[in-house]
Amino acid sequence: MNFAKRNLLFLFIMLFFTTAFFGQTFIQSYANVVNQCSQTNVTNDLTEFEALGLKRRGTAPLQNTLDWLKNKYLSYGYTASQIQEYSYTYSGSTAVCKNLVVTKIGTVYPNIFVIVDGHYDSIAGTGTNDNGSGVACILETARLLQNIPTEYSIKFINFSGEEDGLKGSQNFVSSVVNATTPKMDIRLVFNLDEVGGVAGLTNDTITCERDTSSPTTNNASSNTFTNELINCVTLYSPLNTYLSYAYASDYMSFQSNNEIITGFFEKNETSHKHTTTDLLIYMDPIYNYNVAKATIGATLHFAVASTTALSNQDNKDFNVSFFPNPATDVLNVNLGSLSETDYTLTIVDVLGKTVMHSIITNAQLVQQIPVGDLAKGMYLAVLQTGDKQITKKIVIE
Secondary structure, eight states, X not given: OOHHHHHHHHHXXXXXXXXXXXXXXXXXXXXXXXXXXXXXXXXXHHHHHHHTOOOOTTOHHHHXXXXXXXXXXXXXXXXXXXXXXXXXEETTEEEEEEEEEEEEOOSSEEEEEEEEEEEOOOSSSOOTTTTHHHHHHHHHXXXXXXXXXXXXXXXEEEESOGGGTSHHHHHHIIIIITTSSSOOEEEEEEEEOOOOOOTTSOOOEEEEEEOOSSSOTTHHHHHHHHHHHHHHHHHHSSOEEEEEEOOSSTHHHHHTTTOOEEEEEESSOOSOTTSTTOOGGGSOHHHHHHHHHHHHHHHHHHHTBOHHHHHOTTOOOTTOEXXXXXXXXXXXXXXXXOOOOOEEEEEEETTSOEEEEEEEOSOOSEEEEEOTTSOSEEEEEEEEETTEEEEEEEEEO
């Protein structure tokens, strides 16, 4: 068998097993998004992150990095209502640290979240690889998914306090995840830490990490998702994969809470972490760019991005959604990527009669509207703000 035929047969076998065992196939519309990943953006983000300096708790550079991150998300089209800061302190330190969370509401499962996370603090040096490299991947993913509807909600989280013992992620799990009523429903935590590669080496493999620790209840699910992650790397990036175990990063705070986790870590491990020489010159920005591509493809897959919307870019509804649908007593209005927080909501029955007209000012990202007095049936919900009008069918039952 000649070389070309052998390669074709190998590709066919790989695609067959990917589909048969994990239900994954190459999706061209996902690849189209991945191919918009920018090497220039990744390198510029690394350069800017490095210039912000040592990012320790209680320091101006840590706050400056938080502000830099917020401005990045705002520049991508995320609104102030989608961006939240969570402040915390911890025993042994009086410094106030902050986690930054950007929420994108899903269209089918708005109360189930895919978390894409990585820390932005550093120790001893600028932390350009550990973990500016993960930050750069998260930023490019958030940029490209900003206006793409996904079935599951996404939280892009930049944690502080990781280098002090996972303090930021621990606080988020205790004060947000477990303090939500009902408890926050997490589909998957996808962690990115130290994915910048090593200058001068062949950086062609990414480590994919699964849960092998106690509690063991979700280890099987973590293994399944990590195999899906491996497939996404193969489908949407030029990288090879290496399967390993999760440890010593922010996903472990979720793992201890019995959540399902997976993650990326560089295969060639830098010798510069936690030193003043953790700098871009000792990294491989092309590798970091390829990891970003894999991250984008995996996030599209895990959050189940709409292929219909990707194929029809003119169908722009600003990711506004109404849920649950059907609704009973309360209808939630998700503003999506709309920057306006003042709007009117009109609900019209099948005969064209207006049965509700509400003026909402200073709306939250997700605003609750009482609908318990409406008769059971199908309606049109019309959200109007300025020159923008979004109309969707809803059902009251």
